[in-house]
Amino acid sequence: MAKIISVANQKGGVGKTTTAINLAAGLAKAGRSALVIDVDPQCNATSGLGVEPARRHPLLAGKPLAETVVMTGQEGLSVLPGSQSLADADALSASNRQRASELRQQLTTELSTYDYILIDCPPSLGQLTRASLGASAEVYIPIQCEYFAMEGLSQIIELARQTKARDNRRLEIGGIVLTMHDPELELANEVANEVRGYFDDAVFDTVIPRDVSISEAPSHGLSVLDYAPRARGARAYVELTLEVIDRD
Ligand code: ADP
Ligand code: MG
Numbered sequence: 001m002a003k004i005i006s007v008a009n010q011k012g013g014v015g016k017t018t019t020a021i022n023l024a025a026g027l028a029k030a031g032r033s034a035l036v037i038d039v040d041p042q043c044n045a046t047s048g049l050g051v052e053p054a055r056r057h058p059l060l061a062g063k064p065l066a067e068t069v070v071m072t073g074q075e076g077l078s079v080l081p082g083s084q085s086l087a088d089a090d091a092l093s094a095s096n097r098q099r100a101s102e103l104r105q106q107l108t109t110e111l112s113t114y115d116y117i118l119i120d121c122p123p124s125l126g127q128l129t130r131a132s133l134g135a136s137a138e139v140y141i142p143i144q145c146e147y148f149a150m151e152g153l154s155q156i157i158e159l160a161r162q163t164k165a166r167d168n169r170r171l172e173i174g175g176i177v178l179t180m181h182d183p184e185l186e187l188a189n190e191v192a193n194e195v196r197g198y199f200d201d202a203v204f205d206t207v208i209p210r211d212v213s214i215s216e217a218p219s220h221g222l223s224v225l226d227y228a229p230r231a232r233g234a235r236a237y238v239e240l241t242l243e244v245i246d247r248d
Contacts, residue, residue, distance in 0.1 A: 002035070002114040003248065004107060005174060006136040009156055012123035015142040015179035017044045018214060020120035022234075023140075025223030026241030028076035032115035035069065037107075038082030039132055040122040046081040050221020057083035059103070065110040074226060078114075086128060101167070104135035125159050133163040138174030143195065145181040145188040145207075150195065174247075177240065179208040206240040209233060 007020040017040070024034040038045040043053040049072045054061075058068035058080050069078045111117060119132045133139055139160050143149045157173065164171040176199055182188045196203050208214075211233030217224040224234045 001108060001112055002117045003138070004104075004117045004119065004136045006119045006121055006129070006132040006139045007142065008119075008121040008129050008132065008139050009141050009143065009152075010123055010125045010129070011144075011152055014144045015177070015208065016123070017048060017120050018218075019140065019142045019177055019179065019208070019237075019240075020045055020118045021048050021218070022214070022223050022225060022237040023241060023244065024116065024118045025074060025077055025225045026237050027116050027244070028074055029225060029238075030241055030245060031076070032245070033076050033078075033113065034116045034118065035078045035080060035111060035114045037080040037117060037119045037132075039086060039128045040082055040120055041084050041087035042122070043082035043084065044218070045120040046079055048218030048221070049077070049079050049223070051079050051081050054081040054083040055085065057081075057086045059106075060085065065106060066113075069111070073221070074223065077223075080111075082120075101134070103131050104168070107135050125155060130159070130163065133160060133171060134167045136168070137170050138172050140174050140177055142177040142179045145178055145185075145191045147187060147191070149191045150198070173202055176203045177206075177208065178203065180210045181207045182210045204240060204243050206236055206243055208236045208240065211236075 007016045009016055020036055024036045027034040036045050046053050051070050058065055069080055071078050121129045121132050141156055160173055178192050209232050211231055213228035213231035214224045214233035217227035220227055228234055
């Protein structure tokens with residue numbers, strides 16, 4: 001059965017999409033079949049994997065999900081493409097518990113052939129993020145190693161707690177991913193230490209460095225693992241992948 005992981009943080013630009021794409025790519029290279037579900041109306045994960053966004057989002061299209069999955073150029077890595085149509089979609093509303101459990105049901109039964117499903121959430125705590133958490137076994141929270149990194153973290157953690165209490169008892173905070181770390185910046189090290197001091201084991205050991213290859217890869221429709229396999233950024237995502245596999 002697929003392990004469903006939401007990558008979420010209501011802040012934009014913290015590395016959610018980058019982590020969803022490159023972790024999925026890493027898992028695929030490690031021989032685990034991986035599916036990225038893009039529920040951000042901006043569709044960055046979809047285009048970053050070299051796939052066209054959909055006119056209607058597969059989750060709203062009413063067709064079997066497996067028929068709307070698109071294979072990427074990388075073996076073992078597929079995407080359920082995002083769509084701008086989700087921007088005003090209330091159809092995923094998880095305010096009712098039933099919709100969240102339906103969604104979970106849909107993902108686990110229709111897409112059960114994957115080893116991992118990574119849901120790339122939009123930068124908000126709205127219905128799409130709520131529905132995603134409602135359907136997930138774990139949430140990974142990327143945070144940028146910059147000033148104010150911890151600000152707002154309590155809100156996503158609180159949403160995960162609420163979701164667990166109300167809709168989805170299985171949900172765990174799978175881990176915090178430190179991203180865009182610049183070792184030459186004293187502040188970045190301070191932030192990393194502060195986050196570890198506070199969240200301890202919940203923080204992945206791997207720290208994702210700031211690396212230009214990571215930001216260039218999506219414009220080529222590739223993960224950084226294919227775009228620049230020897231770059232620091234690619235090696236870091238491989239390391240993160242191994243940690244994720246190790247935890248299972
Ligand atoms: P989010 O999905 O949280 O909004 P993204 O993953 O889209 O954030 O990242 C925001 C921007 O930062 C993107 O342009 C991305 O390419 C870039 N980026 C993300 N991680 C790194 C990194 N480790 N090094 C350099 N650039 C990065
Ligand atoms: Mg994003």
